[in-house]
Amino acid sequence: MGIRAILTKNQENFFSMGATVCRACSRFLLVFLASFLLSKYEFGIFNIFISIYFFSRLFSENSLNLPFIKFAADGEHEPSLVNFQIILLKILYVLLVSSVILLCSDFIVEYSGLERKSLLLLLPFMLLSLTFYMFVGQILIAQLRMRLLFFYELLNCLVFAFLLGVFFFFAGSFSTERLVVVFSAAMAGSALIGAVVFRRFIHIIPQLDKELFWKIIHYSKFTILSGISSLVILKADVLMLGYFRTPQEVGVYGMALFVNEAVQVVFDSVLRICLPKASALSGEGDSEKIQILFRQSVKNIYIGILPIVAVLAVAAPTAIHLIYQGKYDDSIVLVYLFLAASLVKPVGYVAGIILGATGNIRLDNRNCWISAMLNVVCNVLLIPRFGVMGAAIASTLSFFSLTVLHYLSVRKVVFSQENHEKTTGTFGKLE
DSSP, X not given: OOHHHHHHHTHHHHHHHHHHHHHHHHHHHHHHHHHHHSOHHHHHHHHHHHHHHHHHHIIIIIHXXXXXXXXXXXXXXXXXXHHHHHHHHHHHHHHHHHHHHHHTHHHHHHHHSOOOHHHHTTHHHHHHHHHHHHHHHHHHHHTTOHHHHHHHHHHHHHHHXXXXXXXXXXXXXOOHHHHHHHHHHHHHHHHHHHHHHTGGGOOOOOOOOHHHHHHHHHHHHHHHHHHHHHHHHHHHHHHHHHHHSOHHHHHHHHHHHHHHHHHXXXXXXXXXXXXXXXXXXXXXXXXXXXXXXXHHHXXXXXXXXXXXXXXXXXXXXXXXXXXXTTTTGGGHHHHHHHHHHHTTHHHHHHHHHHHHHTTOHHHHHHHHHHHHHHHHHHHHHHHHHHTHHHHHHHHHHHHHHXXXXXXXXXXXXXXXXXXXXGGTOSSTTTO
């Protein structure tokens, strides 16, 4: 097979990878500037805020990601009608989450180690910007328009870089608050431009369908529960470090997570394609093709991450030492631990996506909660004694357990021929 044929066959994967890389570049600029320009203490505060932001977006944005793409791509519902229900729910969820954050701001500041209430006042603006930005991208993902998604994410990256340059020219310096404002403004601006440029792909029927509306809410309840447990696995270590230890140690831990983001790009790019395809195949009841999709997705992730892991293992220590002049040298051991852990994640990530796409969200939820509780217990036991190393070990153990649980579940429920009928219904396991 020639190079041209390979590129044509895998063009969706390449454009999805390109879109994910562009989105990661925006996050890279944000975190790199924070790590480079801020002190270790302030970078720790920045990481605590970002963790709170991820928990907040779970209830407003992430809870609707899977239902949005699933309902729009499963062939059972009118996508234009789904789009309108999602818009209503996104706005409603953002308002509810923002209200809770503002009401509980004193509690959050006291127990998270954030120390500055002013940062929490920026969260509603950040969540609203994210919501509109993601809406355009999710429509393109549901339609598998990865080429357009690539240009959309590239646009956001360029807008963010432009705003950073303008802000630095006039302000001359950055703080955590200023970085958050610029990042949010870039998402809002990109969403506005994207809505205009891609308007012919955004079809909306302004009609409230009560049955569909409540179906989405019903499904989102399980994605929220699953998302909470997933974020406990991903971000609880940062918040518990902020509670048990110091912001400086959170900064060290955040640097190791930052380096590992390069691997996460591959996961996101493959899963963006896997989700709508698995949802469509679920509607057809074709468990054999879903199994092929599972294997191909896992294979694509490994093809992508192995070179990245190898390069980071060789280059990361020297790069961290030279760029930061020794400030984050104590994060190098954590980098190696996270890189090793990333090698066991592909199977679990893909299996979890397929469980959700085939209507088995309860199984996904159960597995995530088991691993989340394991993560919390390990963090409570290890962080007070071992600090950042204890948090890294707890995170690795929880990911390993989640991989095992997801793989066993997807084999039993989705791939088993005797359970073939379970993949045909979207809500059979939810009712």
